[in-house]
Amino acid sequence: MRWLQALIPTTKEDPVQAQVLSHKLMLRGGMIHQLASGVYSGLPLGTRVLHKISAVIREEMDGMGGQEVILPILQPLQLWQQSGRVGQYGPLLFRMQDRKEAAFCLGATHEEVVACLLRDCLRSYRQLPLLVYQIQTKFRDEIRPRFGLMRGREFLMKDGYSFCLDPQQTREIYQRVRATYERIFARCGLKVVVVEADSGDMGGSSSHEFQVPAQAGEDVLIHCTACGCAVNQEVLGELVPGDVNQQQQQTECPRCHQAAVTRQRGIEVGHIFDLGTKYSDAAGAVVQDGQGKQVPLHMASYGIGVGRVAAAIMEQNGAEGRMHWPVSVAPFHVALIAVGHTDRVRQAADDLYVALQREGVQVLYDDRPERLGVKFKDADLVGCPLRVCVGERGLQQGVIELQEGGEDSSQETVPLQSAVTHIAGRVRTKQAKRVLTHFRFVHSLGSFALGIGGKSGAAVQSR
RNA sequence: CGGGGUGUAGCUCAGCUUGGUAGAGCGCCUGCUUUGGGAGCAGGAAGUCGUAGGUUCAAAUCCUGCCACCCCGACCA
Secondary structure: OEHHHOOOOOOOOOOOOOOOHHHHHHHHOOOEEEEEOOEEEEOHHHHHHHHHHHHHHHHHHHHOOOEEOOOOOEEEHHHHHHOOOHHHHHHHOOEEEOOOOOEEEEOOOOHHHHHHHHHHHOOOHHHOOEEEEEEEEEEOOOOOOEOHHHEOOEEEEEEEEEEEOOHHHHHHHHHHHHHHHHHHHHHOOOOOEEEEOOOHHHOOOEEEEEEEEOOOOOEEEEEEOOOOOEEEHHHHOOOOOOOOOOOOOOEOOOOOOOOOEEEEEEEEEEEEEEEEOHHHHHHOOEEEOOOOOEEEOEEEEEEEEHHHHHHHHHHHHOEOOEOOOOHHHOOOOEEEEEEOOOHHHHHHHHHHHHHHHHOOOOEEEEOOOOOHHHHHHHHHHHOOOEEEEEEHHHHOOOEEEEEEOOOOOOEEEEEOOOHHHHHHHHHHHHHHHHHHHOOOOOOOHHHHHHOOOOOHHHHHHHO
16 A cells, blocks of 8 residues: 555644553554544554454454354344343443334344344254354443443454353363464464453353453453462452552452462453353254254353454554554555655665565555655554665665564665565565464364264264 | 543644633645655645523623533443
């Protein structure tokens, strides 16, 4: 993308509305634009990041046998009445009526909808375990939207739902999704901790949150080095005394009562729930098992806040006026900067821009007639993993300059002739590192869960 | 929903106390000079002062209602 004509409205100053780092960076970097409280437009850069994160999620979910679907955003309110969630969840729902004055709401989550879907469309227990997911905008009339994409009233979420024959099968899938989630976040360059959580209005027996430790986090995480428990403070039903902002301070563990508790703030980027049969019962979602008996489907649900992941990455990898994206989710691989305005520089930069793209490298080419300082400051904000400068000074020696993202990375020179292969190679290496760390293979859910290939039906029956 | 705060140009703000009909910096447009970390000079475009009403000869300024946004609490991906 050529910067001159791109919609990237960077700003020199922090917008007043933003308090936390990720929000400031997103606004200053021209990634998002606020329309109303908790409602944002995604500008080209922000949209690209959300797409990249979504792509990682899709790869991993598909890789473990998940099937992507698109569930309706427009939902009959009646569904929520049947599941009994209008009560607690009610105020969070955006409601509306159709022309016949029938009550509808916008999808805040899809347990009800997907339970109905499976009730009608599941043909045989042989299809189980089944995992469907979608990546879609969710609507919640939050009491207090804040911090940009961290808590919006309209936000992009990946929600997944598994259906099993029994609790045991659900536990297996649950554990596998948990492992998949850890891979997803690792590929996004995030350090996460998994904590026990409160399942809240969602219902069900057990739930875990994926928390990114960060000052800007809205949750407080408790970790006990003695008993090993890691929980969200809200689970304990009591406040652990002391100052959250003093990480080193150790207090008594509410579980094992040893003074070995550390606490930190966290951003909840994912949450998984073992739901039992709550929604299946409400929807009448049953299946005939191997003995011909009607049994309710056992359900679990799995969420990831896509925008929140982006915000969390920025909290972890950003600084004032500066971002550094991991290649996997960066808006562009390379920021290409034309230094100076001579014909020779322009020609060389133009050529490099075209050649790199031909090699599959995603390039943000700053071709604006701006001064260098302006281009560098903006490049700092956008935070591409690699920065390439083409300038008169280098061209005289037949080289361009290459720099890794990040604050104090050193600069190296690369001969112009080998620049394309060198840069493309560097991008591939950075990507490969992640792929190798997270090696995986595609297989069906059933065969994995049962530890054998093929005859999943028979195996379920023998259980 | 309770408590606090803010609404004036695309952005950050001054002007309001003491009413007299709107300003600065940044950004944007034109020209010249600059050009290796947010340039200089000259010229220019841009605002129903959140909104509705009231007081007044006269309201950005005083009064009342409403709305929006931000911050602190409950909520969540």
